Amino acid sequence: AEARPRVWVSQPLFDAVVEQLGAHFDLVTTAQVTAYTPELMAERLAGVDGALVTLNERVGAAEIAQAPRLRAIANVGVGYNNLDLDALSKAGIVATNTPDVLTETTADLGFSLLMAAARRITESERWLRDGRWQQWSFKTMLGADIHGATLGILGMGRIGQGIARRGALGFGMKVLYHNRSRLPEAQEREVGAQYVDLDTLLSQADHLVLVLPYTPASHHVINAAALARMKPTATLVNIARGGIVDELALADALAHGRLAAAGLDVFEGEPAVRPELLALDNIVLTPHIGSATLATRQAMVQLAVDNLVAALGAGPDAGQPPSALNLEAIKAA
Ligand code: 8YV
Incomplete structure (x- = not known):
C-alpha cells in the first residue's frame, strides 16, 4: 500500500x-x-x-x-x-x-472591548474589588457613550463589516471606514458605513476599531502622528495584529490624556505584554481571544x-x- x-x-x-x-x-x-x-x-x-x-x-x-x-x-x-x-x-x-467561520465571534469580541474600554468596565471592577467604592457619586467612572457616537473602522473585510453592522444597526452609530479598496455602494448601505480617507477617519472617530491585515504597509499605521490626529476623548480597539500599533506611542498617549482609553486583544510581542501597557488603568487587555468560543x-x-x-x-x-x-x-x- x-x-x-x-x-x-x-x-x-x-x-x-x-x-x-x-x-x-x-x-x-x-x-x-x-x-x-x-x-x-x-x-x-x-x-x-x-x-x-x-x-x-x-x-x-x-x-x-x-x-x-x-x-x-x-x-x-x-x-x-x-x-x-x-x-x-x-x-x-x-x-x-x-x-x-470566525467573523461574527471576532466582531463580538471587538465590540466587547470597545464597550469595556469606553465604559471603563474592567477599571471599575478593579477599583471596586480594591475596596475603593466608599459612596456613590455623580463623577465616579465617567466614560464615553457608544450609542450615537461616530465609530471608525480601519480595515473593512468580513470582520470590519460585522463591527459596522453592530454599530449601525445595534447602537445607532455613525459608521466611517477606511480600507485599501472601497466597498461597492450597495454593500456600504447594507453594513451602514461610509468611506473616508485615513485622516478623516482618525480625526472624526469617537471610537476606532482596527481590523486590517498585518503587512509591511500596515506596520505601525497607528503611530504617534496618527494618535495625535485622534480625539483625546477617543477609544482605540485593536483586534487585528499587535504590530499595527506603535505600543509605546499608544501607552504615552493614554498616560498623558491624549487618548481616553484602549482595548487590545493583540500585542507586538505576544504573549509578552509591555509593562508600559500593563501599568495603565485606562486600557482593557485580553490574551488574543477574538475567536475564542x-x-x-x-x-x-x-x-x-x-x-x-x-x-x-x-x-x-x-x-x-x-x-x-x-x-x-x-x-x-
Ligand atoms: C486565531 C486570529 O486564534 O484568525 C486569526 O487571525 O488571530 C485568531 O483567530 C489565531 O490566528 C490562531 O492561529
Whole structure:
C-alpha cells in the first residue's frame, strides 16, 4: 500500500478532529512551544507532507528550504502574517486559512472591548474589588457613550463589516471606514458605513476599531502622528495584529490624556505584554481571544482540517481546498 501522508499538528486539537485527520494521515504531534525558532520550525517541517499551524508558527523561506516533502500548510486563523505566501507559492506549497467561520465571534469580541474600554468596565471592577467604592457619586467612572457616537473602522473585510453592522444597526452609530479598496455602494448601505480617507477617519472617530491585515504597509499605521490626529476623548480597539500599533506611542498617549482609553486583544510581542501597557488603568487587555468560543474554535479547526485533507489530495474536495490562499499564485510561479 502507498504510504499515508505525514502531517504535523503544532498544537493540541479537539479529539474528534484528530480522529478525522488520523483517518487520512499519519499524525506527528509535538509538545506545545511558546516561540519557535526558525531552526526548530525547520526541524518540525522537515519530514512531513502537510502541517496544521497557528499564528505562533512562522513558515518562511528558510523553513521551507529544509522541508522537501512539504505540500500543504493549513493555518488555523484568518490572518496569515505568519506565512510567507510568496515563498510557499514558489515552492508549490498550498497555503490555506480559516475565513468566515470566525467573523461574527471576532466582531463580538471587538465590540466587547470597545464597550469595556469606553465604559471603563474592567477599571471599575478593579477599583471596586480594591475596596475603593466608599459612596456613590455623580463623577465616579465617567466614560464615553457608544450609542450615537461616530465609530471608525480601519480595515473593512468580513470582520470590519460585522463591527459596522453592530454599530449601525445595534447602537445607532455613525459608521466611517477606511480600507485599501472601497466597498461597492450597495454593500456600504447594507453594513451602514461610509468611506473616508485615513485622516478623516482618525480625526472624526469617537471610537476606532482596527481590523486590517498585518503587512509591511500596515506596520505601525497607528503611530504617534496618527494618535495625535485622534480625539483625546477617543477609544482605540485593536483586534487585528499587535504590530499595527506603535505600543509605546499608544501607552504615552493614554498616560498623558491624549487618548481616553484602549482595548487590545493583540500585542507586538505576544504573549509578552509591555509593562508600559500593563501599568495603565485606562486600557482593557485580553490574551488574543477574538475567536475564542468553543463553537468557533471547533469550526476553525474543522475548516483547517478540510483544507489540509483536500490540499493533500484526499476527501471530497481533493485538489480544491475550501479556503486556499495561493492556488493561482502556484500556477503562475
Ligand atoms: C486565531 C486570529 O486564534 O484568525 C486569526 O487571525 O488571530 C485568531 O483567530 C489565531 O490566528 C490562531 O492561529
